Amino acid sequence: MPVTAKFRLGVDDDHLTFLETGRIAADLGCAAIALHARTAEQLYSGTARWAAIGELKAAVPTVPVLGNGDIWDADDALAMAAATGCDGVVVGRGCLGRPWLFGDLANAFAGRTVAEPPTLGAVCDTMIEHLDLLCAWAGEHLGVREFRKHAGWYLKGYPVGGEIRRELNQLTSREALAERLAQFDRAAVMLPNGRRAKRGHQNGPRKVALPEHWFERVDDDTALDAAAESATSGG
Ligand SMILES: Cc1cc2nc3c(=O)[nH]c(=O)nc-3n(C[C@H](O)[C@H](O)[C@H](O)COP(=O)(O)O)c2cc1C
Incomplete structure (x- = not known):
């Protein structure tokens, strides 16, 4: 495995600590190492x-390094690979x-043409498919509520007004989503700034909580006790 x-x-x-961590992981037999290049x-x-x-790629030449x-988007992945020499991306x-990003990446790394972002109509079809899969997994009540945030992410970068976004954020049924999406202009395309429109977490910086005296004893390999797993231990 x-x-x-x-x-x-x-x-x-x-x-x-990333260079040291990478060397240790490689020495211990990890098949690949991945670096999220933030602290x-x-x-x-x-x-x-x-x-x-x-730097990590140069320091640990024995295992694949993923950036x-x-x-x-796919251009970012090619730019990272060119700038760093990494063996793959995460x-x-x-x-x-x-969700089509994965297909775009496969095409980009294989030297094939990367398609333009889908039209709003194709995005709507994907949204319905995603919601159906989510409901099959979690039931409609939970699935629809879980889908609210995805609806916002799907429509980010497309010409869809704030009022509609607010409405979708309170979505209570598959029917309501299908009805709303049916009113969109299916031919609409992604806005120029849509490709890198930020989605998901943006928070930070945030002070890191560590166990008391942790920095004084980073080589101490005594196993932590159960209290280390408590939500307030920082450990
Ligand atoms: C939905 C979601 C789930 C994630 N789950 C994990 C996880 O289980 N383990 C992990 O190390 N990082 C997780 N991450 C962090 C990402 O792997 C990644 O390190 C981080 O988002 C930075 O990459 P980005 O700038 O491309 O978003 C998650 C990120 C997202 C958006």
Whole structure:
């Protein structure tokens, strides 16, 4: 069973541990390592520091290095690979409301043409399919409520007014979604700034809570007790 590891740059700018973490993971036999090029303190703020992915690739040549952070479309992935020499990419928020991103990435890395973003009509069809799958998984009551945030992500970057977005945010049935989507202009295309429209978490920076004296004993491998798992322990 191949095991991979994913980690951040470190706790904060004064404690950057990604090179050491990468070497340890490779030495322990990880099949690949992935770096989210932000610190824990950064959380989702600022931009991912792709240069660090290149540093990791140079420092750990024995296993594939996957880069992560701020890949919103296929061009971003190609740019990251070119800038860092990474062996592959990990997608986070970029696929929210854009499930076709994975197909775009496969095409981009295979040197094939990447399609233009779908028309609003094609997005609507995908939304219905997604909602149906979600309802089959979680039941209609939960599925519809869970889908509200996805509706916002799907429509981000398309010419759909704020009032409609608010309405979809209170969606209570599949029928209501289908009715609303049927009123959209199916030929509408994504707005120029839609490709990198931010979706999902934007929060941070945030001070990182660590167990008391943690920095003084980073090499201490005594197993943590159950209290370390409590929500308030920071550990
Ligand atoms: C819906 C969602 C779920 C995620 N779940 C995990 C997870 O289980 N483990 C993890 O290490 N990171 C998780 N992440 C973080 C991403 O893997 C990624 O590191 C982060 O979003 C930064 O990449 P981005 O700038 O492309 O979004 C998740 C992100 C999203 C949007």
